[in-house]
Amino acid sequence: MKFTLNGAPRELDAHPLKRLLDVLREDCGLTGTKEGCGEGECGACTVLVDGEPVVSCLMPCAQAEGCDVITIEGLAGNHPLQRAMMREVGAQCGICTPGVILAARGLVEAARRPTLERVREALAGNLCRCTGYEAIHRAVLSAHAELHGPSAKSAAPVPAEEAGA
């Protein structure tokens, strides 16, 4: 199986039905991606595949063939969202944090300033039992402001695009 992992090419011998989660944690030794439920409900196993958040506990690794996979280790510790999570104490026990950061990354990097409601929706697939989510929302909005400036334009409706022609 050949894919790009955190920007570098990887080649592995893994059973094609083995979960991408297990391949990352075991074959690649990257334990930052966590298992919380094995049923795609908690989002702790979230990684980015070709830029989109997916739950890696429900993905056979064969489907990552040729794809660009980013785990929390790929952010190298100096992403504004990571700094904001620390600043706003968005992480208490921390087990949901890698998944949350990856699920929110797109929102933080996009130019349009998200509304609080949009942040909630983007993170509705990531369960946190410690924080009550408030500090996580603060961290996401703070990271966006740090990256784009506090006066970035508010989110407008996403323009429609035709899919996959």
Next chain:
Amino acid sequence: MARAVAGRQWGSNRTSAAVSRYSAGMTSVGTNVARKDGMDRATGAAKYADDLRFPGMLVGRTVRSTIARGRVTGVTLDFDPAGFTVVDHRDIPGENTIALIEKDQPCLVNGVVRHAAEPILLLAHESRDALIGANVRIDYEREEPLFDPERSEQVFKHILIENGSLDRGFARAEVVVEGTYTTGAQEHVYIETNGVIAVPERGGMALYGSLQCPYYVLKALKALLGAAVKDIRVVQTETGGGFGGKEEYPSVIAAHACLLALKSGRPVKILYDRGEDMVATTKRHPSIVRHKTGLTRDGKLTAMQVDVLMDGGAYCTLSPVVLSRGVIHAAGPYRCANTRIEGRVVMTNTPPNGAFRGFGAPQTQFAMEVHMDRISETLGIDPVTLRLRNALKPGDTTATGQKLGPDTSAVEVLKEAVRRTSFKRKRAKLAGSGRGIGLALFYHGAGFTGSGEVMLGSRAGLETTPNGVRILVANTEIGQGTRTMLSQIVADVMGVAYENVDIAQADTSVVPDSGPTVASRTCMVVGGLLERCAKQMREQLKGVSPAEHHARHGRLHVETQYEAPPGREWNDKTYRGDAYATYAWGCDVAELAVDPVTHEVSVAKFTAVQEFGRPIHPAMAQGQIEGGSGQGIGWALLEHVVMRDGAMANAQLTNYVIPTTLDTPPMDVVMLENHFPGGPFGAKGVGELPIDGPAPAVVNALRHAGLDVRAIPATPEALAAAPRLAPSRSGDAA
């Protein structure tokens, strides 16, 4: 007297003096320093149990009973035994028990089964797939199980609290209000499930795991392994949430892993998947609480009779202590001269229930606060006035006869919550609209009950290091901020920078037994111990910095032990005296709407006003309040443990639902200060207080919206069937 954190004050000279005593030398305490472990969490570098590997490690699996009550008559292993380690009760070298308060819970079934999912057999193998494929058949002789706590005759603990005379109190009453209130079980859903690794080492055993109380596990392992293992050490790994679910339960999974490691001679990891964790591990005790209350017509309490029944599951575990905290808080933060609280926690053939944040107090205060609103409806006195008339004040005496001091803020939190939410105006405006606003007033004793802390005899230590000073305690970081908060206290008392303080990993071979990480005691009790320790060390350093002293003289080590503050008395037999060193106080307000089409509840806003002495780290304290409130809201509205044949039938996150971002309201948190001289820098405890208020606040808002709710979870199914309250009963007279 309490004062607000953000600069608004109303204070007495006493408070001002307390503030100024602390403010000199405070550079870290009271500020939002960077968490000691923040970066590890944000980068995924933090290592939790399943992230650790050891050479030659095997994976373990637990074979469990599929019946709720009976006897095991046969165990058949239907697989090729090559590469397998198999353990049953005969392999236990010491006592077949999970030592806790009683020794009634076996580590592995020896014939008798008392609950579904009870562990019978343990398997280990190098390959997870081989474990999955190993077929084990258990034959049983079934017996009729008991699932209804009201029919149980086996009482784990009975407690009676009496104050004054009920007869006299009811004789004086002009109105009597009765009610029965029930709460369901609650599953912790820490996002990291239970997991441990037992590693044989040099004639001994190391147990690494996701846990709150390493010394509890050590005690249990010593009883289990006896002389067979000379040296045992328990090491806490980074823990992905506990909430009480990893207070006593880890002794069970640790025992299992150690038995497999002992027999195989290899490291063994046992990690529960979510389904097993939900079915087999502890939950919050379900409760049925009955109130009979006498009052004068103008709303003053004259008599309170409370009957508390909790379902303990099959074994004792911590039920006596859960009941204890429950009954002590059962009369709420109110003054009543004639009170009788009787509590029982009983056996049912279900997996044992155990510690869960709040530990009995959420259950009994749910009942008290919903009952207060029913009293309010009956008397035609608004819920705020009713509470103001009865709320405990400094100088009042509680049901156990404890005289309260200036560290009492029931009235202050209530008034601030009412003011901040425009409660009275909204109460009138929303009546009859399908929306509702409700409140709950509550309190939570900090630290262990009565003589508990003396019995624990906690020890805490400090040692100098090349960088400065290191904290040595068994208290664990489980997300709440232990590492950070204790470092802040030590830094300020020692007069060193926060960066020059670090804290040792909780390894029982390295740190002393400073007691469990429970009961909202870590800051007040252990922080207090470290405060004394730091003062002693500072004296010994004679003006030299710890790093410099270390460079010149080597390691300096100081240890202190808990001493009970003078003048406090508690009688465990009569349940009279000073139940807790101090109490934290809270008032929550929930504003919600009920969808008439689907009966779903959306909480529009949640306000939490809480006084817990003062925050050591304001953002982390706020995080405790927000997180605890979210869990309380989930318990009130969403979280339903469905039991079938004595086991949790909806044991997956798809079917046992906790709040997502879209289920959680925006929260307004106000932290009032009222410095407690018995805690470091005036701090009490805040870990559990926040979960006592949300459920009754939500249910009282539902009552205001016109639904006669007296049980949780108040799911849409329950609300669809709930009797309607006539508008004149749910609206308040002036």
Next chain:
Amino acid sequence: MRTATAPFTLRRARTLDAALKILHEEPGTVPLAGCTDVYVALEFGGTPGSRYLDLTRLSALKRITTSGEKLVIGALATYTELQKSRFVRARLPMLVEAARLVGGVQIQNMGTVGGNLANGSPAGDTLPVFAVADADVVLAGPDGERRVPFNAFYTGYRKSVRRPDELIVAVEVPPVIGKQWFRKVGTRAAQAISKVVFAGVRGLETRLALGSVAPTVVRLPNTEMVLNGGGSIDEALRALADEIQPIDDLRSTAAYRRGVAANLVRQFWSATA
């Protein structure tokens, strides 16, 4: 995970013909796309099969296009792609809503229309939409393509007319005349399984469909007949009571489902008036 997948096999097809050949020659092969249902089954110890066929390379099946008047949704279109498609947004906003509510963003990025149909759960969120839209399911098999009206597709609980050697390749939706209305009642506000799910179209002809109240998604012909015949909503709800058979399960109760189904139809009726 409670299922050992090491003994299983996964084939990956690059063309539809190759996929169909595998299904035909190796009966019992389980097609995989987003895996959001199959992998949950594996997690809990189920074994849908020992031979699997990954379809995600069949990019032709991801297309969302129009063909004459029809909206053609490829079976591999994900819920995210449905929401972004200008065709779906313009012609089938009730499907956009269903896709938005199916689960969190991660599930939306992975799950597919074909998977929702093939899984055949009565709680499937897109199913009432296709039922009221009178869509056609396009199946491809060794003998070519065939179209099955959506409302004839399911024959029982998780059973359909799809033969084991056929694949769902698309759903074709004719123009929907009238106001579209969709509501899902889940176990919580997000990332939830439906307890009741409803889609309705109100036009010259009113069409109604409900999920999670019977072994399959159901149209409500008698209820529709009352409303289309000018009957009152109260009469229609009496007809509704006999057209659904909700049950008690781990997530909800028959009584709740019954009551809420009626409330949803009533709400639809007044909202689209």
